[in-house]
Amino acid sequence: MRTRPSRSWSLFSSTALALIGSISIILVFALTAVTWFVMVPMAKRSADDLAALIVLSAQTWTELPKEAQPLLAAELKNQHGLVIEEIPALNRLHSTRLPYVRFLHDAVVRRFNQCPPNTVDPQTGECIYMGTLAEGAGYWIEIPIADDVLKFEFSPSRVGYKIPFTLGVILIGGILLTLLIGLLLARRLTLPVSRLAEQVSLSLPDAPLPLTGPKETRVLIEAVNRRSAEVKRLLENRTVLLAGISHDLRTPLTRLSLSLALAQDALEAELHDQMQADVDQMNQLISEVLHIAHGVGQAPQICVGARAWLQQRIQAAAQRGINVTLIEPSTDAVLELASQSAQRILDNLIDNAHRYGRPPIVLRRIETADAHFLCIEDQGEGLTTAEIIALREPFARKDTARSGVTGYGLGLSLAEALAEAQGWTLNLYEPGTHPHRQQDQMPKGLTACLQLPKGHDVQK
Secondary structure, X not given: XXXXXXXXXXXXXXXXXXXXXXXXHHHHHHHXXXXXXXXXHXXXXXXXXXXXXXXXXXXXXXXXXXXXXXXXXXXXXXXXXXXXXXXXXXXXXXXXXXXXXXXXXXXXXXXXXXXXXXXXXXXXXXXXXXXXXXXXXXXXXXXXXXXXXXXXXXXXXHOOOOHHHHHHHHHHHHHHHHHHHHHHHHHHHHHHHHHHHHHXXXXXXXXXXXXXXXXXXXXXXXXXXXXXXXXXXXXXXXXXXXXXXXXXXXXXXXXXXXXXXXXXXXXXXXXXXXXXXXXXXXXXXXXXXXXXXXXXXXXXXXXXXXXXXXXXXXXXXXXXXXXXXXXXXXXXXXXXXXXXXXXXXXXXXXXXXXXXXXXXXXXXXXXXXXXXXXXXXXXXXXXXXXHHHHHOOOOOOOOOOOOOOOOOOOHHHHHHHHHHHOOOEEEEEOOOOOOOOOHHHOOOOOEEEEEEEOOOOEEO
8 A cells, every 4th residue: 555645846836936925025025115215205295286286276266356266267277187166165075095185185284274263173173175076087175265165176187196006006017027037937947857857757867868957957967867877787787697697597407307307207206396396486586586687668558458358367367277257347448558567467466366365356447537447356364554565575575475375575576667667556455445445345355456547548
């Protein structure tokens, strides 16, 4: 049983988040500084200038004769975008939500010397009020001066600084630019390492990888190339060494077999058969060791009918004296797989179930949305999680085997190596932990499942 790997961030994700977070903090700090030390002072100065114009216009209005006031109103509207009129009384409706409008109100109050009698609101202590025109047409301000109450109206375009809008534009634009720059920088920094990790995760590269990226990445790639060459030389030396040893061993084994054949009449039948079995087991061990020593690679893929191909495995097992029951879905499937590798894996699992488990032995094909599972189930005692982990190592054996039979400890290691080379997954499950069966249908013994990803299989 394989433990689920803990979730971790990729190098690109972690680098991108670090860059985006750092730039975002700098952006917020800079935006706050610009707002506090630049935008707000400039907005207050602009509001103070407009307040001076409004107060001066109000004072001039009260000093002009009635027939001259329309001329002043026309000039203010044409030259400054201000509409001035007399109203009977103050509305006392105060609404100053925008920062600039609040700055303008405060600037007018500072320039206004004294409120006329009976114009001060007892709740707020003010006599100057501002508000918003209907449908966002602009703003108004009411000023009591002398015996008159003047109302000024001006459009939103007359407001020189729209602080919330400006901050919103800067913030949104800054966030988008931060995301773009962060992703581009992270991609450029991590792409060589990501390619290296992808290549190494598949297998050690046969040819040296190109030296790209910054200095540290080049050092890493060069180290991987160097280690890959060393591992390749070690594997070649191991193969040559084991091939030589096997050749040297098979020569005396051949002489032993010949001697046994010549001395058959002189030996007891039981002793002769036992010695011949020992010679055969030694030859089989040498063959398995050589197979692992030469390594396993990705075999060519072919299309096979799942039902017919599995029936061949059942028949092959029957020829070895093993009775296996096939259980599969009602619909057949065409699988694209490396037939020889899958055949050797299933044969090995079936032999293990026969050798160490108890009948009945079941070969079950389970189909999910993204994979096919070929599971070998038996009714033996099974293995614990610790035993499953230990038996994955080469030459590891369970000495107290369930049937009293021991092997060489290479079959499961070879099966896993073959599966990994083809991009498959081989999992062993202890009794009661089958991932694709109902709880009341769990096999009593060990379950071994070969997972074949669905890539190009076609349903019939």
